[in-house]
Amino acid sequence: MTPVAEPLLRLSGIRVVFGSFTAVDGVDLSVAENELRFLIGPNGAGKTTLIDVVTGRVRPSGGRVLFGGRDITGLREHAIVRAGIGRTFQTATVFEQLTVADNVDLAACYRMGPLRLLRRRRGLSDTVAAVLERVGLLALADRPAGVLSHGQRQWLEIGMLLAQSPRLLLLDEPVAGMSAGERERTGELLVEIAADHTVVVVEHDMDFLRRYARDVTVLHEGRVLTEGTVAQVQADERVQEVYLGRNVDVAAPLAVGAEGE
Template sequence: MKLPAALETFADREHVFEFMARGSRVPRLDVSHNVILYLEDITVAFDGFRALNDLTLYVDAGELRCIIGPNGAGKTTMMDVITGKTRPDSGSAWFGQTIDLLQLDEPEIAAAGIGRKFQKPTVFTEHSVFENLELAMAGDKRVWRILFAKLTPAQIERIESVLETIGLKDQRDARAGSLSHGQKQWLEIGMLLMQDPQLLLVDEPVAGMTPQETERTAELLLGLAGKHSVVVVEHDMAFVRSIARKVTVLHEGSVLAEGSLDEVQNNAKVVEVYLGE
């Protein structure tokens, strides 16, 4: 074990790729005001079409928030902005008090503690389920560390426990590409768990799931809330009802209404948008 350790220190001193991280180190997350996500006046336009229009949204620490809204309301674009995939034309996005999301790129945002589950399940299809979880595991993700990284017994245990949580223990060594649609969704949630983020963005987690699968997913997400803040985008109102405490309705790129599900459902503007003129 001496040689890898020596190499690690060597790699440590070199920090060959260190300067590729732009700007300063990401500051620690500070949620002292009990708000974990600030989105203020965000506007994103594609060829004149405003996908987000002065969107302002706050998410509290430990909250489980559901975002609903018709197609094209800007839900996915909002996620893209938070995770650094899309840069807004104007506005600001802060993660806690100290982290300006607009200054960071995707890996930095992920390292800062924001995890994302995509609408279409994206897992690494050529890797096994176990490997998918291993890849997502929180920790130093720089090249030299990863090259000589060995799984510690504690880490293996953690992976096994997540496998249990998402119910894929039997598929441990199966190719992720061979999983069913629902299993892929869970695997992705499992990857989020491995990442251990402060804020989880979950895009349509129950699309295409059977009722049993949906129920299981709801349990999973509820189990996450409290320790983590979770933002769920979903169409399925029954599912939203089963998990949500606070709901935000997006429409044409900005917030139409916010409150408990009942409040929102009785909101005249929301009714108009959903039921038509």
């Protein structure tokens, strides 16, 4: 009998309590190596809080986070980055005055000591060029990051993560505010990245999810409501009730509002 591979990320009984409010209530979640997992749920479901727990921004009130079999519960953010986990935020965080290439180069140098960081680089390194080509920004390498479009900034931030060689990428609403063309390019990029990384995406664009999601976890009121393929999740009457407040035709698309966590 073939043994079952250990998940890359395993959350066990995660609870997060802020005063009298329970934001996450006993969540169990497993994500396999090279999986492209989408997290969805209505406002206040606990999605962003769960990512904050994984990345060390929030210390859980209970439960454990295992990454690659190692317990990383409660580690500081920089230690979790070094362990191989990277995340983006709903608003891309880039250094606007630096060039696109310099942003990626700076991210790639995060393991270097201060003396190496002080040495001025000449030209475009192979590592930076490869990352920029992968995210479609190589032609803009010498442009200031501040002139990029909204979608391009998101791709740059993903590129900055890739430059750190993470095993797991956590992306918080990566296509919010993008044009149709940018959403399509982002979806293709996520599928490509998942070939050699594990990717977890918090998303509300259901059309985007239907096109690119493989596995979906639905959160509601801090708990896992259901998991499965897009078709399985969309046909689940509990999911329909959570999103629309009534039973609907299972063929109808789910409408999702903005995140309120």
